Amino acid sequence: MNKIELRDVVKTYDGKKNILEGISLDVREGEFFILVGPSGCGKSTLLRIIAGLEKISSGALMIDGKIANEMPPKDRNLSMVFQNYALYPHMTVRDNILFGLDVRKVPKAEQKERLAEAAEMLGLTEYLSRKPRELSGGQRQRVALARSVCSHAPICLMDEPLSNLDAKLRGHMRTEIRRIQRQLGLTVIYVTHDQVEAMTMGDRILVLHDGKVQQTGTPLELYNTPANTFVAGFIGSPQMNLAEAELLGDTLVLNHSLAVPLTDAERRNLPEGSHWKIGVRPEQIEFAAPDNRAASTVTLCSTEMMGNETQILFSVGAHTFTARWQGQYLLENGRAIHVQLSPDTFHFFDDETGALLRAALTIKGSDMQSA
Amino acid sequence: MRKAQISITYIILTVAAVLVCFPILFSICLSFSDLNDILQGNYIPSKLDFTNYIHAFQTQPLLRYMINSAITGVLSTTLQITFALLAAYAIVFIPFRGKKIIFLIMMATMMIPGEVLVISNFQTIRAWNLLNTFPGLILPGVASTFGIFLFRQNMMQIPLELKEASTVAGVSDFGFFIRVVAPMVKNTVVTLAIYFFLVSWNSYLWPLLSTTEDTVRTVQIGLRQLKNTEAVSDYGMMAAGAMITSLPTLLLIFFGQKRLQEGMTKGALK
Numbered sequence: 001m002n003k004i005e006l007r008d009v010v011k012t013y014d015g016k017k018n019i020l021e022g023i024s025l026d027v028r029e030g031e032f033f034i035l036v037g038p039s040g041c042g043k044s045t046l047l048r049i050i051a052g053l054e055k056i057s058s059g060a061l062m063i064d065g066k067i068a069n070e071m072p073p074k075d076r077n078l079s080m081v082f083q084n085y086a087l088y089p090h091m092t093v094r095d096n097i098l099f100g101l102d103v104r105k106v107p108k109a110e111q112k113e114r115l116a117e118a119a120e121m122l123g124l125t126e127y128l129s130r131k132p133r134e135l136s137g138g139q140r141q142r143v144a145l146a147r148s149v150c151s152h153a154p155i156c157l158m159d160e161p162l163s164n165l166d167a168k169l170r171g172h173m174r175t176e177i178r179r180i181q182r183q184l185g186l187t188v189i190y191v192t193h194d195q196v197e198a199m200t201m202g203d204r205i206l207v208l209h210d211g212k213v214q215q216t217g218t219p220l221e222l223y224n225t226p227a228n229t230f231v232a233g234f235i236g237s238p239q240m241n242l243a244e245a246e247l248l249g250d251t252l253v254l255n256h257s258l259a260v261p262l263t264d265a266e267r268r269n270l271p272e273g274s275h276w277k278i279g280v281r282p283e284q285i286e287f288a289a290p291d292n293r294a295a296s297t298v299t300l301c302s303t304e305m306m307g308n309e310t311q312i313l314f315s316v317g318a319h320t321f322t323a324r325w326q327g328q329y330l331l332e333n334g335r336a337i338h339v340q341l342s343p344d345t346f347h348f349f350d351d352e353t354g355a356l357l358r359a360a361l362t363i364k365g366s367d368m369q370s371a
Numbered sequence: 372m373r374k375a376q377i378s379i380t381y382i383i384l385t386v387a388a389v390l391v392c393f394p395i396l397f398s399i400c401l402s403f404s405d406l407n408d409i410l411q412g413n414y415i416p417s418k419l420d421f422t423n424y425i426h427a428f429q430t431q432p433l434l435r436y437m438i439n440s441a442i443t444g445v446l447s448t449t450l451q452i453t454f455a456l457l458a459a460y461a462i463v464f465i466p467f468r469g470k471k472i473i474f475l476i477m478m479a480t481m482m483i484p485g486e487v488l489v490i491s492n493f494q495t496i497r498a499w500n501l502l503n504t505f506p507g508l509i510l511p512g513v514a515s516t517f518g519i520f521l522f523r524q525n526m527m528q529i530p531l532e533l534k535e536a537s538t539v540a541g542v543s544d545f546g547f548f549i550r551v552v553a554p555m556v557k558n559t560v561v562t563l564a565i566y567f568f569l570v571s572w573n574s575y576l577w578p579l580l581s582t583t584e585d586t587v588r589t590v591q592i593g594l595r596q597l598k599n600t601e602a603v604s605d606y607g608m609m610a611a612g613a614m615i616t617s618l619p620t621l622l623l624i625f626f627g628q629k630r631l632q633e634g635m636t637k638g639a640l641k
Contacts, residue, residue: 053535074541086536090554099550100540151540 002065003029003155003187004050009059011045011211019045020211023059027189029154032181034202035191038234042211043191047157050189051080063155074103078155079148083163085140087132094128097146104151118146121180138169149180156181158190162197174201195235199223207231224363229354232279232347238311240279240347241321247274252343254278255317258296266343271357277349280341282311283364285323288340295338302333312337401610409606423611427597430608432585433615436593439505441619443578443589444571447509451567452560455518460548462519463526464534474523481516486576493580507581508589512571518563525559526552565627569620590616 004027011020020042027033035043048054049061052073061068063076087096097118101111119125122142132140141161148156161177162170178201181188192198198205199219207214207222207230215227219235226232232240243254247270251259262270288295301320304311310329313320314337323339331337348358401409402423403416427433461467462474492511501507529552537547553560578589597612598604 048535051535051539053538073539078539080536080539082532082536084530084532086530086532088533088551090551100537100542103541103543103546 002026003031003063004189005060005062005065006046006050007060007062009046009049009061010057011042011049011054012057018057018211020049023208023211023213025206025213025216027187029187030185032178032188032190032201032203034198034205035189035208036195036198036205036234037193037208037214039193041208043193043208044159046208047159047189047191051078051157052076076155077153078157079151079153081144081148081156081158081161083160085132085144085161085164087140087143089132091131092128093124093130093132093135093143096132096143097124097128097150099147101150114150114152118150121149121183122146122176137165138173141165141173145177145180149184154185155187155189158188160192161190163192163194170197177201196237199235205235207234209234224366225356225359226279226347227356229277229279229349232349232356236281238282238322238324240281241285241316241319242277242279243316243319243321244351245276245278245346245348252278254341255319257317258298258341260296260341260343261294262343263294269344269358269361271348273351275351276357277351277354279347279349280321280345281360281364282322282324284342284345284360285312285321286340286342287323287325287329288338290338292338292340294342295340297336297338300331300333300335300337303329303331305330312339314339398610398613401607402614404607406603406605406607410603423605423607424615426605426608427612427615431593431596431612433590433593433612435585436588436590437616437619439587440572440590442505443508444568446505447512447571448564448567450509450513451515451518452564454513455515455522455563456553456556456560457548458514458519459522459526460544460552462523463529464547464552465544477516477519481520489576489580492577496581501581503582503584503587505587508578508587511577512574515567518567521559521563522556525556529555561627565623568623572620 004025006023006025009020009023010018012018023046025033035046037043045054049056052068052071056069063071063078068076088099091099094115097115098111101114106114115128116125119128122145124139124142124146127135127139127143132143135143141164144161158177162173165173174197177188177190180186190197190201202219204216204218205222206216209230214234215222215231217225222231222235226235226240229242233242244256246253246256248259250267251261252270253259298314298316298321301313301315303313305328307328308326310325310327312323312325312329312331314323315321342362344361345363347356347360349356397414400414400416403418403420404414405416405420405422408414408416458477462470488511496502496507496510499507501510533551534547537551542550572589573591574589575591575595579592579595582588582592594609594612594616597609
């Protein structure tokens with residue numbers, strides 16, 4: 001069942017520029033739904049519309065199948081976790097967690113029960129009498145989550161809840177939030193600009209850019225078949241390498257400078273036309289032996305050594321490509337290296353619109369999916 | 372800092388302190404001196420003589436005046452704080468059309484000197500038959516633009532997310548005001564309350580115009596009445612009266628200061 005539905009939602013503040021343009025989405029019950037996009041794309045506005053903190057300019061919002069455009073926030077039966085936690089500085093952790101429950105006429109005994117449950121779940125039991133300023137960032141985040149858990153609202157909206165935490169804690173809280181969501185069967189709409197969070201946490205992801213939906217799908221759908229060059233470049237780290245491609249005889253020329261030889265089979269698999277944009281994931285660019293006929297020779301710009309893997313940066317015309325190789329490659333900058341670019345691993349996009357024409361035919365690691 | 376610099380600083384501070392304290396010290400001396408001594412130029416009393424204080428209370432019903440001032444002060448302070456808090460809340464947290472204009476008009480009224488309004492206020496109060504009553508004393512001052520401004524600045528420090536969080540939780544505007552905003556601006560409330568009380572206690576012109584009877588007259592008028600009662604003013608008694616009337620304000624500042632400093636350091640820690 002669809003818990004939340006949006007149909008052609010438009011939001012504008014001045015009547016001229018649309019912050020959101022014709023947004024439609026369905027969030028299923030118990031789903032972890034991610035809204036992701038660069039800053040200023042309208043994702044927070046979209047979340048606030050669902051919360052009822054912003055009015056819809058046109059279109060429809062449905063919660064539990066009922067039109068909720070004008071429904072006051074308190075009747076939407078949802079809780080919200082804010083980026084800055086929105087804790088009341090003058091109240092103890094206990095009062096912060098219980099805030100609002102008496103308005104909803106939850107009996108004192110049940111409040112106590114819920115508090116104990118939420119505090120236990122988030123490991124806050126010993127901090128209940130403290131004030132927010134006496135807590136660390138991670139603990140404050142937990143209090144904000146506990147408040148949400150305590151409300152027993154079936155829908156939880158989260159607006160970049162982890163962006164103020166350090167990297168290690170963020171990784172930890174990702175799993176934690178996911179665990180709580182599963183345990184309570186919450187329907188979560190989670191806003192983030194971090195595609196790693198989107199990929200690791202979401203059941204489904206909606207990519208938003210300039211107020212428009214770019215693509216909705218599972219993390220792997222977005223990764224394997226990005227609908228356009230924006231999604232291709234946004235999802236995945238390091239970024240997908242994008243270049244212009246031109247078919248000249250038996251070779252594919254990238255950015256007017258690098259020729260990639262085509263086999264007959266590869267040639268047949270090309271989409272129609274002779275000019276495209278192509279995208280290739282860094283892990284699909286392989287190290288090649290110099291005598292490999294399919295290898296291309298490129299000049300190394302720099303390397304980024306991670307220990308377990310090395311990121312190789314080389315230039316292809318005006319763009320810099322990144323390749324990800326397992327192992328430690330200690331190579332000096334400026335030397336020539338051989339890489340294998342296989343056109344079957346390329347995504348082809350329309351030259352003008354950027355829409356996907358053909359996804360990569362082989363995806364590294366995808367053969368493991370069925371195993 | 373070098374020693375010379377410290378010395379110079381302290382010399383300047385000492386001179387300034389003496390200058391500031393001189394009128395007070397002078398009044399204290401006068402209040403204990405006999406009128407004859409004063410007229411002969413002996414300003415330093417030889418002994419602690421409370422005659423002037425007793426005279427001051429006998430000449431005018433000072434105690435009654437002080438009670439009147441206290442009533443006026445407490446009532447007007449409470450009302451000013453309440454209205455300023457509510458108005459500031461509306462300006463900061465409730466969206467409505469023309470908010471900016473209304474706020475600007477409010478702020479513009481701060482540029483009008485109070486004296487300009489005295490005549491129209493007097494006519495209003497007289498027309499309402501409120502002369503010689505506490506409401507007549509208090510009403511013209513219950514709306515304080517300065518208070519609204521200060522609370523507005525203070526409330527703008529409160530993150531909007533707190534309001535949104537309570538909206539989502541189903542807490543009403545009034546609930547948010549009572550449970551979140553009011554406690555968070557408590558320090559400003561204390562500061563302003565002390566300030567408003569002092570202003571009310573020390574006000575002279577309006578009480579002089581709007582009251583003629585001892586039942587509502589305030590202490591500053593009483594102080595004024597200590598003069599002119601004899602051919603030669605009894606300076607000692609007047610000084611004693613001044614001491615009596617300033618004692619409550621001194622106490623208020625003395626105890627309030629501690630509270631204020633406490634509040635300020637708390638705010639700084641965050």
